Amino acid sequence: MSQLGPAPTELDVRAREALAELLLSVADDEFIIGFWDSEWTGIAPMLEEDVATSSIAQDEIGHARALYELLASVTDDDADRIAFGRAPGDYRHAALLNHARGDWAFSVARRWLYETADAVRLAALAGSAWEPLASLAAKMRREETYHRMHVDTWLRRLADGSPEVRARLAEALERLWPDAQEIFTPLAGEEELARHGLLPEPMRALHASWLSQVRPVLALIVPDLPAATPSIEGRTRRTDDFTWRHGQFTMVVRSDVGASW
Amino acid sequence: MAQTPEQRVWDALAAIPDPEIPAISLVDLGVIGSVEVAEDRVRVELLPTFVGCPAIDVMRQQIAERLADLGVASRVEVDVSFATPWTSERISPAGRERLRRSGFAPPVTSVADGLDELAVLPIAECPYCGSRNTTLENPFGPTLCRAIYHCADCRQPFEQMKRV
Numbered sequence: 001m002s003q004l005g006p007a008p009t010e011l012d013v014r015a016r017e018a019l020a021e022l023l024l025s026v027a028d029d030e031f032i033i034g035f036w037d038s039e040w041t042g043i044a045p046m047l048e049e050d051v052a053t054s055s056i057a058q059d060e061i062g063h064a065r066a067l068y069e070l071l072a073s074v075t076d077d078d079a080d081r082i083a084f085g086r087a088p089g090d091y092r093h094a095a096l097l098n099h100a101r102g103d104w105a106f107s108v109a110r111r112w113l114y115e116t117a118d119a120v121r122l123a124a125l126a127g128s129a130w131e132p133l134a135s136l137a138a139k140m141r142r143e144e145t146y147h148r149m150h151v152d153t154w155l156r157r158l159a160d161g162s163p164e165v166r167a168r169l170a171e172a173l174e175r176l177w178p179d180a181q182e183i184f185t186p187l188a189g190e191e192e193l194a195r196h197g198l199l200p201e202p203m204r205a206l207h208a209s210w211l212s213q214v215r216p217v218l219a220l221i222v223p224d225l226p227a228a229t230p231s232i233e234g235r236t237r238r239t240d241d242f243t244w245r246h247g248q249f250t251m252v253v254r255s256d257v258g259a260s261w
Numbered sequence: 262m263a264q265t266p267e268q269r270v271w272d273a274l275a276a277i278p279d280p281e282i283p284a285i286s287l288v289d290l291g292v293i294g295s296v297e298v299a300e301d302r303v304r305v306e307l308l309p310t311f312v313g314c315p316a317i318d319v320m321r322q323q324i325a326e327r328l329a330d331l332g333v334a335s336r337v338e339v340d341v342s343f344a345t346p347w348t349s350e351r352i353s354p355a356g357r358e359r360l361r362r363s364g365f366a367p368p369v370t371s372v373a374d375g376l377d378e379l380a381v382l383p384i385a386e387c388p389y390c391g392s393r394n395t396t397l398e399n400p401f402g403p404t405l406c407r408a409i410y411h412c413a414d415c416r417q418p419f420e421q422m423k424r425v
């Protein structure tokens with residue numbers, strides 16, 4: 001894809017860097033959850049779910065691609081290089097996406113936490129003063145409606161399941177809870193984003209909004225979730241699971257560096 | 262009266278089939294946002310149905326080739342854009358009819374703005390017998406833009422082009 005919009009050349013360097021940081025964090029989130037979920041292709045609990053999870057994973061990687069294109073237009077880079085050409089330590093996804101896919105309950109728990117947070121974030125991005133980002137976010141929101149409906153159905157189904165199913169779901173939610181907060185880790189240069197209206201609401205406000213939505217639902221499954229806040233290194237901590245995942249998704253690119261496919 | 266260059270471009274685009282559902286053209290699908298013909302170049306704005314649609318590159322290539330053959334301008338630019346979001350309301354009446362005849366239920370239309378859970382409630386009209394006695398089997402189908410339904414009256418599974 002090309003020319004999703006003009007590079008915001010009217011912004012000063014600091015604002016451009018902050019915008020790049022924002023785009024990278026959202027793009028990496030979508031990219032990495034897309035890869036984890038794509039692992040269910042062929043091994044989901046039932047055939048219909050195989051199709052659904054694969055389709056959702058494809059959506060997410062497609063969203064990542066469009067966001068990397070926007071980022072490339074800001075930093076004068078190449079979307080493929082950004083997606084596949086970085087070392088594991090240079091990715092900026094939230095710690096929630098550091099974990100391997102786990103069992104089905106774990107994947108549902110993570111996706112539910114992610115989709116609810118992503119919806120809050122996308123609503124804010126749709127109000128961005130930078131039109132290419134606002135229009136892309138608006139388009140993505142329409143697609144994410146299906147994702148939320150899907151994962152919400154699964155969460156409710158598992159929550160109504162046998163004691164073992166309920167226990168697995170609760171355990172997964174409890175384990176992922178602290179890392180889910182990191183979706184709202186404050187970004188470097190957030191004041192710049194606010195000043196130019198690039199991100200109309202600070203991460204702290206988005207986090208509060210998300211908590212007020214998810215807490216009542218989670219309370220029915222895990223009664224005593226602790227208070228949790230995003231940490232400074234919420235988007236820089238990396239794990240062995242992710243290093244392995246990175247090795248997988250860069251394997252083909254690394255097999256012949258610089259090749260034209 | 263001689264056709265304008267713009268009209269010739271639109272006609273050419275109307276002859277390009279959608280790569281995933283060839284019964285419908287790119288124009289009837291509503292993915293052509295705008296066409297501009299300047300002295301030496303023609304610019305086509307392409308609106309993807311889904312952000313991650315893997316057919317985008319094929320569409321771009323087909324548009325570029327077809328318009329290069331047309332000879333209205335020496336340069337052809339195909340820009341993918343989300344400035345005007347593609348929605349299922351962009352499918353033309355003729356396009357909806359062609360979808361139906363190929364066994365795809367056209368997306369449900371509604372005057373409601375936006376897209377919330379209510380808007381994607383499972384309603385589809387069976388393209389084979391016209392019944393609304395249908396159930397959503399899976400909101401995710403063989404491509405990003407299709408959902409799977411079953412008709413309780415004629416007992417036929419079918420796909421719907423998703424409302425988005």
